[in-house]
Amino acid sequence: MDMKMSSMNNLFNPRSVAVIGASENPAKLGFHVMLSLTKGGFPGMVIPINPGSKEILGLKTFPSITELPYEIDLAIVVLPARMVPAIFEECLAKGVKGMVLITAGFKEIEDPEGADLHEQLANIVNRAHVPVIGPNTFGMINLHAKLNASFTPEFSLLEKGIIGLVSQSGGMCHLLSFMAMRDDIGFSKIVGIGNRLNVDFAQMVDYLMQDPDTDVIALYMEGIDRPRQLIHTAKTYRGKKPIIAYKTGIGDIGNRASRSHTGSLAGRGEIYSGAFSQAGILALNDVEAFLDTAKALAASPLPDGAGVAVLSSQAGPGIAAADICQTGGLDAVSFTQETQQRINDILPPLALRTNPVDMGPAWYDSEAVVGILQAVMGDENVAGILLFMMFASANVDSIKGLSFLLKETGQNKPLITCLSAPPGIWDEHVKQLEEAAVLVNFPTPERAARVMVNLNRYRNLMISQW
Amino acid sequence: MDMKMSSMNNLFNPRSVAVIGASENPAKLGFHVMLSLTKGGFPGMVIPINPGSKEILGLKTFPSITELPYEIDLAIVVLPARMVPAIFEECLAKGVKGMVLITAGFKEIEDPEGADLHEQLANIVNRAHVPVIGPNTFGMINLHAKLNASFTPEFSLLEKGIIGLVSQSGGMCHLLSFMAMRDDIGFSKIVGIGNRLNVDFAQMVDYLMQDPDTDVIALYMEGIDRPRQLIHTAKTYRGKKPIIAYKTGIGDIGNRASRSHTGSLAGRGEIYSGAFSQAGILALNDVEAFLDTAKALAASPLPDGAGVAVLSSQAGPGIAAADICQTGGLDAVSFTQETQQRINDILPPLALRTNPVDMGPAWYDSEAVVGILQAVMGDENVAGILLFMMFASANVDSIKGLSFLLKETGQNKPLITCLSAPPGIWDEHVKQLEEAAVLVNFPTPERAARVMVNLNRYRNLMISQW
Numbered sequence: 038m039d040m041k042m043s044s045m046n047n048l049f050n051p052r053s054v055a056v057i058g059a060s061e062n063p064a065k066l067g068f069h070v071m072l073s074l075t076k077g078g079f080p081g082m083v084i085p086i087n088p089g090s091k092e093i094l095g096l097k098t099f100p101s102i103t104e105l106p107y108e109i110d111l112a113i114v115v116l117p118a119r120m121v122p123a124i125f126e127e128c129l130a131k132g133v134k135g136m137v138l139i140t141a142g143f144k145e146i147e148d149p150e151g152a153d154l155h156e157q158l159a160n161i162v163n164r165a166h167v168p169v170i171g172p173n174t175f176g177m178i179n180l181h182a183k184l185n186a187s188f189t190p191e192f193s194l195l196e197k198g199i200i201g202l203v204s205q206s207g208g209m210c211h212l213l214s215f216m217a218m219r220d221d222i223g224f225s226k227i228v229g230i231g232n233r234l235n236v237d238f239a240q241m242v243d244y245l246m247q248d249p250d251t252d253v254i255a256l257y258m259e260g261i262d263r264p265r266q267l268i269h270t271a272k273t274y275r276g277k278k279p280i281i282a283y284k285t286g287i288g289d290i291g292n293r294a295s296r297s298h299t300g301s302l303a304g305r306g307e308i309y310s311g312a313f314s315q316a317g318i319l320a321l322n323d324v325e326a327f328l329d330t331a332k333a334l335a336a337s338p339l340p341d342g343a344g345v346a347v348l349s350s351q352a353g354p355g356i357a358a359a360d361i362c363q364t365g366g367l368d369a370v371s372f373t374q375e376t377q378q379r380i381n382d383i384l385p386p387l388a389l390r391t392n393p394v395d396m397g398p399a400w401y402d403s404e405a406v407v408g409i410l411q412a413v414m415g416d417e418n419v420a421g422i423l424l425f426m427m428f429a430s431a432n433v434d435s436i437k438g439l440s441f442l443l444k445e446t447g448q449n450k451p452l453i454t455c456l457s458a459p460p461g462i463w464d465e466h467v468k469q470l471e472e473a474a475v476l477v478n479f480p481t482p483e484r485a486a487r488v489m490v491n492l493n494r495y496r497n498l499m500i501s502q503w
Numbered sequence: 504m505d506m507k508m509s510s511m512n513n514l515f516n517p518r519s520v521a522v523i524g525a526s527e528n529p530a531k532l533g534f535h536v537m538l539s540l541t542k543g544g545f546p547g548m549v550i551p552i553n554p555g556s557k558e559i560l561g562l563k564t565f566p567s568i569t570e571l572p573y574e575i576d577l578a579i580v581v582l583p584a585r586m587v588p589a590i591f592e593e594c595l596a597k598g599v600k601g602m603v604l605i606t607a608g609f610k611e612i613e614d615p616e617g618a619d620l621h622e623q624l625a626n627i628v629n630r631a632h633v634p635v636i637g638p639n640t641f642g643m644i645n646l647h648a649k650l651n652a653s654f655t656p657e658f659s660l661l662e663k664g665i666i667g668l669v670s671q672s673g674g675m676c677h678l679l680s681f682m683a684m685r686d687d688i689g690f691s692k693i694v695g696i697g698n699r700l701n702v703d704f705a706q707m708v709d710y711l712m713q714d715p716d717t718d719v720i721a722l723y724m725e726g727i728d729r730p731r732q733l734i735h736t737a738k739t740y741r742g743k744k745p746i747i748a749y750k751t752g753i754g755d756i757g758n759r760a761s762r763s764h765t766g767s768l769a770g771r772g773e774i775y776s777g778a779f780s781q782a783g784i785l786a787l788n789d790v791e792a793f794l795d796t797a798k799a800l801a802a803s804p805l806p807d808g809a810g811v812a813v814l815s816s817q818a819g820p821g822i823a824a825a826d827i828c829q830t831g832g833l834d835a836v837s838f839t840q841e842t843q844q845r846i847n848d849i850l851p852p853l854a855l856r857t858n859p860v861d862m863g864p865a866w867y868d869s870e871a872v873v874g875i876l877q878a879v880m881g882d883e884n885v886a887g888i889l890l891f892m893m894f895a896s897a898n899v900d901s902i903k904g905l906s907f908l909l910k911e912t913g914q915n916k917p918l919i920t921c922l923s924a925p926p927g928i929w930d931e932h933v934k935q936l937e938e939a940a941v942l943v944n945f946p947t948p949e950r951a952a953r954v955m956v957n958l959n960r961y962r963n964l965m966i967s968q969w
Binding site: 141 | 530532535538539607608611612614617654655656657660670671672673674675677678680681682684685723725751752753754789790791815816817818819820822823825826828829830852853863864867891893895896897921923924925926928946947948949950
């Protein structure tokens with residue numbers, strides 16, 4: 038159904054939250070939801086609802102939402118499935134503006150009663166145009182509002198960022214978040230849409246396209262009930278913000294598992310792939326490529342062509358990346374005469390000075406590296422730069438110098454790198470270059486090269502006519 | 504050329520090492536080589552050679568190797584290319600048993616003088632059957648002997664292990680080592696064979712096959728001068744120890760860069776791929792898959808069939824992995840009736856209890872997880888198990904219990920996992936399970952699934968007839 042922006046805004050930015058099924062028992066999800074809300078620093082009111090408790094985590098607890106002396110914007114429901122319809126009616130009567138339904142046991146179960154309950158709930162909330170995240174979800178997080186409406190308090194450890202993640206799988210949201218924590222990648226919102234009572238991918242894309250905190254939209258999906266609605270919505274906003282999608286359940290086995298998981302058939306990969314292209318959605322095919330590409334889209338300009346320069350302080354990583362560039366539709370272009378002359382002035386004739394450039398002889402010399410980088414940055418044939426450097430004792434000064442010199446270099450072309458160093462020793466230098474938005478770094482040359490391929494694929498999607 | 508085992512043993516296990524071109528100037532590689540030898544804990548004698556110094560890093564320095572009052576097993580040479588022939592003659596006269604030639608500027612340079620010098624050096628050492636690592640290398644490391652004969656002291660931070668890495672690219676050795684440090688993956692030896700004066704891949708495979716410290720041989724290559732020699736050597740030892748190879752320089756661009764890097768054409772990927780299969784060498788195509796597969800071969804039994812069980816505490820990762828299993832030639836087999844009954848007893852009917860198994864309803868219950876795992880481990884249809892679990896506040900007890908319960912479970916089938924948790928919080932539990940050799944863990948479900956595919960590919964290589 039269509040969701041008003043104001044309803045979605047209330048859902049993600051509530052002033053007060055009631056947890057229906059709050060608990061002080063760590064074996065219950067209602068306990069962990071309470072932890073998430075209280076430990077996550079949410080500045081609004083948090084009200085536990087449980088007829089059997091007086092107080093949970095130091096907060097006064099009420100027997101039901103009906104008797105509350107406060108207005109409630111968001112209700113998080115963690116009760117057994119059969120109790121949910123009555124609770125939903127109470128919530129609507131109370132004027133609740135949005136809900137997160139963590140409970141499982143609806144459409145995804147074999148018993149047809151589950152599907153009936155699902156329909157019943159949809160009818161209740163759709164009548165009132167109240168958006169519901171779930172059922173069968175861990176919840177959702179709005180890092181900009183410090184709202185952790187999930188049963189995983191650790192989501193609050195994530196940095197605030199501009200990537201909005203919408204996922205059909207809670208496991209994938211957890212995995213992607215743990216990966217993002219390791220790499221300091223931030224999110225605006227993380228939404229486990231679960232079995233999608235009335236908030237599906239289309240509604241989330243519509244909302245995130247208008248959300249000022251979100252610049253990149255990342256979708257993890259297994260099956261979609263209304264693919265045309267998503268495609269239509271994505272087309273409407275085409276070019277406004279990048280959308281990437283990782284779709285699993287492509288093989289027969291995965292597809293069967295997907296049906297059981299979220300109650301919908303996953304469907305053939307090729308059908309999605311064509312539809313995604315038409316809608317300007319960039320399809321990716323594993324969690325690493327998905328997160329890497331989201332990170333790059335959030336931090337880097339797009340290339341304005343397929344021409345790349347491959348600069349490598351040690352030749353091996355450059356050769357590995359060149360293979361990937363070539364099969365991925367990128368072009369290791371010839372430099373202009375001026376660029377080539379500047380590189381020839383810096384590097385001795387024993388190095389490969391054409392593209393890819395083997396900076397081996399200058400591997401310890403940051404002025405030489407930055408000189409080559411600046412020449413290539415200014416080259417009209419070059420749309421993006423891949424830079425590979427491994428740092429250790431003998432050449433660590435080159436990265437220290439790089440930090441200093443690169444800050445002077447304005448750049449509007451993607452600089453995608455694999456700068457690697459022994460952990461705990463010089464990682465900080467690389468981190469600083471990323472924080473200064475000078476470059477976007479990845480752990481391997483292949484992942485860096487695939488990111489450049491994907492940035493160029495996205496550019497191609499945007500310029501093609503449908 | 505053929506190398507006697509005793510010569511290679513002396514090279515990698517010297518009692519005394521001379522550094523010809525040692526320096527106290529941190530801008531010189533000869534300084535960093537001295538750091539590597541002294542800081543790495545090498546128990547033998549280290550003798551710096553430099554006519555301009557009396558002492559380097561507190562060690563008495565000699566003007567030349569000729570005048571030394573000691574026997575020298577290994578000479579590391581870090582002098583300009585044109586000085587090397589005379590130094591080689593001095594080393595042979597002194598009775599040196601092996602050499603590491605770090606110096607670049609031989610066959611890989613455009614000037615034909617480089618190739619001439621290379622030939623000249625080869626003639627000198629081959630006459631005396633003295634093995635040389637290099638030229639154009641960072642050096643080599645024998646972690647079991649605490650010998651760091653390289654210009655990168657940080658290699659000594661690596662754990663001792665059973666993977667022998669042989670690489671044409673110093674950059675790749677550095678990168679792989681830094682990745683391995685992050686994941687506590689150990690090596691027996693790391694050898695940068697560079698431009699291969701007389702120790703090429705074939706000689707290294709021959710040596711490592713007989714090296715008691717090495718159980719897995721990992722080769723990174725760009726081009727090979729004598730591919731038939733490698734194939735022949737690998738065939739001779741077929742089945743004794745797994746060999747994996749990552750070959751780059753497959754596209755035209757990479758190939759061109761490879762020629763410049765190490766003086767040899769990389770050649771078409773397909774040709775290598777066929778030859779590798781015949782020789783029982785498992786080909787891989789990026790540094791992650793290369794290191795992941797080496798880690799698994801070092802830590803896990805091989806599957807004895809293509810049948811896998813996919814167990815997932817949250818369905819999403821299982822679905823992603825099932826797609827990869829299916830395209831990679833693995834089979835999510837049907838369980839025996841007995842196994843299926845045990846699983847049905849543990850999981851409620853609302854879960855997908857056939858393969859892949861969605862353990863969602865038991866995600867917080869380690870006894871249920873271990874019960875399913877044990878049932879599947881004992882199933883005759885199952886040759887390998889993929890297990891995916893994401894841990895956080897609500898289900899952390901399940902991994903704590905898993906550690907305890909799994910130790911009771913003997914297992915002779917590969918258990919390849921993606922167990923992930925917020926960094927710095929519960930990583931230690933996963934680490935303990937890996938250290939107890941119960942499972943082999945990877946950061947994403949796709950990487951875990953690809954590892955199982957590659958273990959099965961290796962099994963297929965071993966059973967096929969050529």
